[in-house]
């Protein structure tokens with residue numbers, strides 16, 4: 095029998111307390127003054143995503159090889175989740191994102207809906223992103239299980255290779271829709287092909303079916319291709335961050351090729367240009383025309399050459415760092431920095447970046463406004479950034 099555990103019960107559990115303490119100074123000498131100090135809270139192997147269960151202090155962490163763990167950030171108690179899918183681990187693939195419904199903000203950890211994304215193997219050495227939905231149940235402070243996990247969406251088609259899944263998940267602030275970033279799997283041209291969901295953002299109902307009012311629903315009816323009805327925007331390369339601002343606008347950050355990382359305001363039906371337009375160029379030096387006004391493609395709100403190689407993005411809404419309210423924070427993999435971006439209307443500009451001298455994979459904002467950062471790779475540190 096599954097018992098509902100309150101957070102106070104979690105806090106009282108004394109086992110498996112994580113080591114906490116001040117980490118080594120993480121800021122390079124050339125960086126601007128930082129508004130935060132950093133605490134190392136735990137380590138994980140190849141973490142890919144971190145997300146708080148709404149209404150709790152419990153942070154969930156996916157590990158790319160296929161594990162889902164959690165840490166009660168109030169007590170330091172850590173736990174593991176059973177009932178996970180088999181993932182196609184390798185390259186950029188494995189267990190991906192984890193997401194919860196904002197309306198399910200109970201202080202009780204179990205009994206809530208959980209969404210996961212992962213790389214799923216197909217026939218003939220192919221793979222594709224999959225999204226599953228289940229119910230989280232917890233019968234001990236350190237053990238939860240996903241009950242009834244069912245695949246509700248798959249990238250179409252599955253292809254060879256192990257890159258550019260994207261598979262970032264984002265629930266709209268009103269709790270009605272699930273947005274899935276679907277990478278172009280390093281195949282480039284499918285991003286412009288609206289008969290596939292590679293290189294797209296799709297907008298789904300919470301059960302994974304295409305949401306009513308999607309911009310290509312009529313085209314899907316005419317062609318008889320149901321996946322076209324899932325598409326919200328297209329011409330994307332490899333999106334690794336999606337976040338909502340206070341106005342209810344969706345932003346995404348994606349990898350360019352050699353140069354041309356992009357921050358985009360996501361609009362329904364818009365074509366973001368890949369691989370026809372990029373402010374970067376192909377790795378072999380072949381030119382790709384830059385984004386230009388009037389060329390028919392949505393231009394980025396900001397772009398980076400050299401690249402920042404984004405791992406994740408949040409838009410800060412807490413009170414702990416008043417100067418960062420409304421700013422995007424981007425975790426840099428290649429740039430090994432936390433990048434601070436301010437918005438002005440529909441454009442954006444980098445304000446500053448703080449060097450961490452480690453690849454940064456994922457970000458979350460804590461209930462108290464602290465900023466949580468997961469580094470990348472084996473033995474990656476989970477850091478809590480608090481105001482000085």
Ligand SMILES: [Ca+2]
Pocket residue numbers: 329356366367368371372385392394
């Ligand atoms: Ca673009």
Ligand SMILES: [Ca+2]
Pocket residue numbers: 372373374375381382383384385
């Ligand atoms: Ca170019």
